[in-house]
Each structure stands twice: as C-alpha cells, then as structure tokens.
Amino acid sequence: MTESxxxxxxxxxxMQRKKALIDEKIAQARDEYGLLLVHxxxxxxxxxxxxxxxxxxxxxxxxxxxxxxxxxxxxxxxEAFFRRFPEEVSYHVMGEGYTWDTQDRQRDIEKARAAWAxxxxxxxxxxVGLVVLDELNIALKHGYLELDEVLRDIQSRPEHQHVVATGxxxxxxxxxxxxxxTEMSLVxxxxxxxxxxxxxxxx
Numbered sequence: 228m229t230e231s232x233x234x235x236x237x238x239x240x241x242m243q244r245k246k247a248l249i250d251e252k253i254a255q256a257r258d259e260y261g262l263l264l265v266h267x268x269x270x271x272x273x274x275x276x277x278x279x280x281x282x283x284x285x286x287x288x289x290x291x292x293x294x295x296x297x298x299x300x301x302x303x304x305x306e307a308f309f310r311r312f313p314e315e316v317s318y319h320v321m322g323e324g325y326t327w328d329t330q331d332r333q334r335d336i337e338k339a340r341a342a343w344a345x346x347x348x349x350x351x352x353x354x355v356g357l358v359v360l361d362e363l364n365i366a367l368k369h370g371y372l373e374l375d376e377v378l379r380d381i382q383s384r385p386e387h388q389h390v391v392a393t394g395x396x397x398x399x400x401x402x403x404x405x406x407x408x409t410e411m412s413l414v415x416x417x418x419x420x421x422x423x424x425x426x427x428x429x430x
Contacts, residue, residue, distance in 0.1 A: 261388040262406040263381060267364055267397035270411030271429075274298075277359045277391045278305045284389075285315055289356030292349035296342050296371075297322040297362035297394070303430045317355070319345050322362065332369075339371035346380070353385040364394030367401065374400050 264280075266273035281291050293309065293316060309316045321342035349358045366372050378400060381390055392401060402408050424430055 260386055261384065261390070263404060264389070264391045264407045264409070265364070265397050265401055265405040266391065266393045266409050266411065267395060267402075268410035268412055269395060270413040271416065272411050273393040273395075274305070274361050276409070277361060277393050278309070280357060280389075280391060281305075281309060281316065281359060284357040285312065287356075290315055290317075290354050291357045291359070292317045292346075292352070292355045293319065293359045293361065294342050294346045294349065294363075295320045295322055295361040296339055296366045301430060304427060317349065321345065335366075335369070336371045339366045342366075343372055343377070343380075350380055350384040350388070350390070353388070355385075355388060357389045357391070358384075360390065360392045362394040363392040364397040364401070366394075367398050368394070368396040374398055377401075378404055 266276055281293065284291050291309075295306075298320065306318060306320060310318055319342070321338055346358065346360055346363075349355050363372075363377070367374055367377065382404070384390065392405075397408070418424070
C-alpha cells in the first residue's frame with residue numbers, strides 16, 4: 228500500500244471536519260432521561276447486546292432487573308454469570324422454552340402474564356436503573372400480552388430508568404414508542420451449515 232504526505236494531510240483534514248461536526252452534535256445533546264431501546268430483527272445478537280448493557284450498568288453501580296419471557300428450557304451463560312450478583316441483579320427466567328417446543332398457547336399466555344407482573348414491579352421500582360425485557364417482542368408478536376398495557380406500564384416508569392426489549396418481530400407500536408431501535412440483520416449463521424448451538428456463543 229502506497230503512503231504519501233498528501234494522503235496523510237487529506238486524512239487529517241477529513242478527520243478534523245468530522246470531529247467538528249460530532250463535537251457540535253454532542254454539545255447540542257443536553258437532554259437526559261430513561262430510554263426505551265428495542266433490539267429486533269432476524270440476526271443474532273439481540274439479547275447479547277442487552278446483556279452487554281447489563282454489564283455496563285453494573286459497572287456504573289446501577290441496579291438491574293432482567294425478565295426472560297420465552298427462554299427457560301435451558302440454562303444460559305448470562306443467567307449463570309449475572310446470578311452471581313444477587314444484590315445488584317434481579318434475574319427472572321419466566322419462560323418454558325421456545326414456542327415450537329412448548330406447543331401450548333394458553334400455557335405460554337399464562338407464563339407471559341406472570342412474567343409481566345414481575346416486569347411491572349421492576350418498572351415501578353426507582354432503585355432499578357435498567358430493566359431488560361428479554362424476548363418481550365415475541366410475547367407481543369404472538370398476542371400473549373396486550374401492547375397497550377405494556378406500553379402504558381413502560382411509559383409510567385421512573386424518569387431515569389432505562390428499558391431494553393429484545394426479540395424478533397417487534398410490533399410497530401413498540402418501535403414507534405422507542406427512543407432507539409436496532410434491527411439485527413442475518414448475513415450468515417453457522418446453524419445453517421449444520422453446526423449446533425454452543426456454550427459461550429448461542430447460550
């Protein structure tokens with residue numbers, strides 16, 4: 228690769244312009260309040276990203292609540308790790324496995340409603356700085372919970388509490404209510420090549 232003083236100078240000038248623009252945007256961003264984030268899409272990483280935020284919140288001394296709406300058929304590395312911090316993380320696995328495994332819609336509805344009762348308690352608690360509603364989007368997609376009720380409870384939370392909802396198929400109303408929405412897109416997945424789910428990667 229050929230380098231030159233002219234290329235270095237162009238790069239520096241471009242970065243200086245970019246820095247000026249970003250610094251201006253940072254200076255203009257003065258609001259601070261609890262955010263609603265939605266992680267959706269068919270790609271891998273929705274829950275992983277949310278649990279990364281759990282680690283980040285703990286690093287800042289925040290208390291965290293986690294409610295898992297679908298997962299529950301197997302133990303996960305996230306659960307095993309964050310249960311080591313019972314004073315800081317209130318962790319609730321409320322599902323009984325993926326919907327194609329349970330095959331009992333009424334039972335799934337019952338479990339989802341029980342999970343939402345716990346989620347509501349966390350959303351009402353001003354001591355909790357971050358609430359992760361893992362696979363909530365799927366519970367909403369299948370009609371296990373009423374979107375209006377969920378949004379009402381989320382919107383009535385303490386002012387500085389952050390909420391993250393994960394799962395494929397986030398409903399339009401939740402996306403509209405969110406402050407930040409990330410859609411994970413699938414480019415390639417080892418499972419399609421016959422590789423089974425493995426510890427430390429999928430669970």
